[in-house]
Amino acid sequence: MNSFRVAAQELHPNKEQWQAYESQGHLVVLAGPGSGKTKLLAVKLARIAEEELEPPHRIACLTYNNECVSEIRKRLVAVGVRLEERFYLGTVHSFCLSEIVRPFARLAGLRLPSPVRVAPEHIQEKCMQAAINRFGRGQDVAWFRPEIDCYRRTHLNRDRPDWRGEDSSLASIIEEYERLLRADGFVDFDDMVLLAVQILEKHHVARRAVSAKYPTIAVDEYQDLGLPLHRIVELLCFQSASRLFAVGDPDQSIYGFTGARPEMLLELSRRIGVTPVRLKKNYRSGQSILAAAEVALGESRGYTGEKKDVGRLEARQCIGGIEEQCSAAIREIVPALMRLHPGLRLGNVAILYPSKKEGEYLAEACRASSVPFVRNDRGSPYSRTRLIRWLEDAAAWVAGRTLMTPRWEDLLDRWVSLCGHGGRLEHQKAIALRQRVARFLWRNRMPGMPLCEWIAVLIEGFEAELSEMKLNAPDDVASLVGLKELALNGFLQGCTVLGFAFAGGSPDTLNLLTLHSSKGLEFEVVVMVGLDEGVIPRYKASARGVAEARRLFYVGLTRAMRHVVFVYSGFTVDQWGRKHRNGPSRFVRELLGRSLVEVRRD
Numbered sequence: 001m002n003s004f005r006v007a008a009q010e011l012h013p014n015k016e017q018w019q020a021y022e023s024q025g026h027l028v029v030l031a032g033p034g035s036g037k038t039k040l041l042a043v044k045l046a047r048i049a050e051e052e053l054e055p056p057h058r059i060a061c062l063t064y065n066n067e068c069v070s071e072i073r074k075r076l077v078a079v080g081v082r083l084e085e086r087f088y089l090g091t092v093h094s095f096c097l098s099e100i101v102r103p104f105a106r107l108a109g110l111r112l113p114s115p116v117r118v119a120p121e122h123i124q125e126k127c128m129q130a131a132i133n134r135f136g137r138g139q140d141v142a143w144f145r146p147e148i149d150c151y152r153r154t155h156l157n158r159d160r161p162d163w164r165g166e167d168s169s170l171a172s173i174i175e176e177y178e179r180l181l182r183a184d185g186f187v188d189f190d191d192m193v194l195l196a197v198q199i200l201e202k203h204h205v206a207r208r209a210v211s212a213k214y215p216t217i218a219v220d221e222y223q224d225l226g227l228p229l230h231r232i233v234e235l236l237c238f239q240s241a242s243r244l245f246a247v248g249d250p251d252q253s254i255y256g257f258t259g260a261r262p263e264m265l266l267e268l269s270r271r272i273g274v275t276p277v278r279l280k281k282n283y284r285s286g287q288s289i290l291a292a293a294e295v296a297l298g299e300s301r302g303y304t305g306e307k308k309d310v311g312r313l314e315a316r317q318c319i320g321g322i323e324e325q326c327s328a329a330i331r332e333i334v335p336a337l338m339r340l341h342p343g344l345r346l347g348n349v350a351i352l353y354p355s356k357k358e359g360e361y362l363a364e365a366c367r368a369s370s371v372p373f374v375r376n377d378r379g380s381p382y383s384r385t386r387l388i389r390w391l392e393d394a395a396a397w398v399a400g401r402t403l404m405t406p407r408w409e410d411l412l413d414r415w416v417s418l419c420g421h422g423g424r425l426e427h428q429k430a431i432a433l434r435q436r437v438a439r440f441l442w443r444n445r446m447p448g449m450p451l452c453e454w455i456a457v458l459i460e461g462f463e464a465e466l467s468e469m470k471l472n473a474p475d476d477v478a479s480l481v482g483l484k485e486l487a488l489n490g491f492l493q494g495c496t497v498l499g500f501a502f503a504g505g506s507p508d509t510l511n512l513l514t515l516h517s518s519k520g521l522e523f524e525v526v527v528m529v530g531l532d533e534g535v536i537p538r539y540k541a542s543a544r545g546v547a548e549a550r551r552l553f554y555v556g557l558t559r560a561m562r563h564v565v566f567v568y569s570g571f572t573v574d575q576w577g578r579k580h581r582n583g584p585s586r587f588v589r590e591l592l593g594r595s596l597v598e599v600r601r602d
């Protein structure tokens with residue numbers, strides 16, 4: 001039997017999951033953490049691919065970032081999908097660039113640089129700083145940029161009076177920024193989506209062509225995707241012929257600062273012609289964790305737990321401050337958890353934290369105690385782009401680690417997809433590329449080979465593809481070059497391919513992640529550090545900021561299956577070294593007040 005049919009049998013006892021699985025037409029699944037949204041998405045898309053799709057039609061499966069793409073990829077591959085044949089799986093940005101902007105920009109009369117190149121981060125910053133200086137308020141890019149980005153993403157129609165009316169100086173800075181970027185021959189990430197909206201709005205031919213190619217458009221984590229994507233969905237699914245399958249949870253909306261609004265998913269679910277499905281069962285967490293999650297959210301959602309396990313929550317105060325919290329997490333808390341849960345492996349433990357600063361302390365503590373770890377935050381020494389994730393998996397294949405070895409076919413497919421930027425390469429070209437990468441992997445199947453040499457051979461063998469990739473995904477290529485440098489002269493000096501095989505995580509590698517990047521994942525045990533008032537929520541946060549911080553705390557807590565440990569100091573220290581004794585985060589205090597958590601002190 002096809003593996004998706006086996007997985008579908010698991011959905012059968014759950015009435016709502018089954019209804020969604022069997023539904024025809026537009027479908028919006030609204031559901032809480034651990035309710036099986038991603039599982040349902042994978043199984044249903046596998047079914048559509050198998051039973052309904054006629055080549056050359058494809059399914060677009062879009063989501064917010066590369067973390068989520070990687071999670072969905074794993075799930076789809078697990079139910080037997082051959083992705084590259086029938087799917088576009090990627091971020092909304094890459095879909096917009098390769099499937100809408102590139103093919104239709106000329107038809108739409110957009111005057112874009114040719115070829116369309118995506119600006120690397122430093123070029124964006126340079127142009128943004130120049131625009132701010134010209135019209136500006138004297139601010140630094142890092143400080144001002146979130147406000148600019150948010151304005152740009154939430155004012156889609158620049159012909160309307162509110163484009164200038166609401167904040168004319170922001171509008172001028174954005175226009176100047178875009179002019180400078182184009183003059184240098186670039187577009188940026190927001191451009192990809194904004195230009196795609198423009199094209200689809202004004203040109204029904206483009207709408208129809210995209211819909212014809214993608215009769216099904218699936219969107220995961222819809223609540224985080226913002227107004228431009230919402231508009232694209234409206235245009236392709238309600239003003240053209242694509243069928244929508246959206247899943248999300250407004251309670252897990254944690255990217256409000258980028259312009260995302262949880263209301264859009266609710267609005268979508270109420271549209272005529274859309275079947276809304278609410279999933280009520282939680283398959284992930286023990287009962288007490290579920291009860292705490294409801295208190296943390298401050299709303300009763302009526303989710304019922306399917307797990308018999310009670311679950312356990314503890315709070316621990318470390319009076320020495322954030323560095324001590326991080327070192328206690330590694331030296332004491334994690335070892336104690338491993339003793340408490342026989343059979344638990346480090347790969348099933350996650351330490352979650354608010355920002356990269358804590359990631360730094362935790363990584364240091366891991367190194368000091370020789371604990372293997374994988375770190376996912378913006379402060380990681382190299383960024384885990386799609387290309388680097390592929391490299392980690394390729395290294396795992398070379399090293400022959402049975403448990404983590406990715407499927408051979410999937411490895412080849414992903415390389416083709418990376419080189420084809422998610423779109424479909426011409427058949428012969430794709431076959432040739434698969435053969436070349438297969439040859440590269442077999443010829444260099446040497447676990448003891450120095451990582452820098454292995455990367456150098458890859459770069460040399462795929463020079464043309466990588467220089468093409470630079471146009472579309474410059475940060476991917478930069479991450480590869482950066483990694484080679486680290487392997488040559490940096491902290492990965494002397495690292496072999498075998499050593500690197502563990503870099504992406506393994507059953508025996510501790511997971512260090514920001515709360516944001518933990519979204520969509522699950523672990524047996526979760527330790528949350530940095531839970532002090534003033535950090536989460538931030539000092540002087542607005543009402544909206546507090547609500548978003550509450551959802552972030554909720555996301556972290558609901559990653560756990562069996563055991564959660566909250567760690568705090570009860571004070572924070574500001575940049576001038578002053579101590580602020582504001583106690584633990586109000587979200588922890590609320591749980592302590594309801595006696596849902598066992599308390600431990602240093």
Ligand SMILES: Nc1ncnc2c1ncn2[C@@H]1O[C@H](COP(=O)(O)OP(=O)(O)OP(=O)(O)O)[C@@H](O)[C@H]1O
Binds near residue numbers: 039
């Ligand atoms: N019908 C089912 N029977 C048994 N297990 C299920 C079922 N549906 C989902 N699960 C399991 O529940 C867990 C959570 O599922 P999944 O990750 O798909 O939830 P989710 O709704 O996407 O969660 P989140 O929003 O927190 O990311 C997974 O381990 C999954 O295998």
